[in-house]
Amino acid sequence: MVPDDTTSPDAEVGSSNDFLAPGDDAPADLSDVLVxxxxxxxxxxxxxxxxxxxxxxxxxxxxxxxxxxxDALKTGAVAGVVMTLPFAALVFFLLFFLGVAGAPAEFGVIALLVVGLAAAYTLGSGIVGGYLGYYLRGRL
Known part of the structure; x- marks a missing residue:
């Protein structure tokens, strides 16, 4: 008789791991998190x-x-940082041209505050989405 690799003898019926694919409970590599x-x-x-x-x-x-x-939280954080980069680059690019044109320094401080708030929103929602994706992977 060949042993079945998908179930373990000590697994409980109805446990949360019933929905996970084999190997999903192992920690992800750093390269997987980044990619x-x-x-x-x-x-x-x-x-x-x-x-x-x-x-x-x-x-x-x-x-x-x-x-x-x-691992899902870390991956969501990396995704949030990647999603923040285009917005931050655009704002800093515009600030450079406005700074050359002689815009007041207060405008730059307000713009940095806006970029910081947008980065916090994007990073936080990326982390929430990472956990949501982990939850859906276990259920679908």
Missing amino acids: YGLVGGIAGSVLSFVPLATVLGGAVAGYLCGGRSS
């Missing part, structure tokens, strides 16, 4: 016209990464 975070960040940036695209980008990253919930 899937990059993929999720690009997906979120491409879907930026959709409401809550930052959550969708994090969810894509968390779903693809697998591993443990902490």
Whole structure:
């Protein structure tokens, strides 16, 4: 008789691991976290016209990464950082040209505050999306 690798003798019926694919409970490698975070960040940036695209980008990253919930949170954070980069680059590019044109310093301080708040929103929603993707991977 060949042993079945998909179930373990000590697994309880109805446990939360019933929905996970084999190997999903193993920690993800750092390279997986970075690659899937990059993929999720690009997906979120491409879907930026959709409401809550930052959550969708994090969810894509968390779903693809697998591993443990902490890995999904890290992957969502990487996706959030990747989604923040185009916005921050655009704002700093515009600030450079406005600074050359002689804009007041207060404008730069307000712009930095806006970039900081937008980065916190994007990073936070990417982390939430990463956990949501992890949860959906276990259920679908």
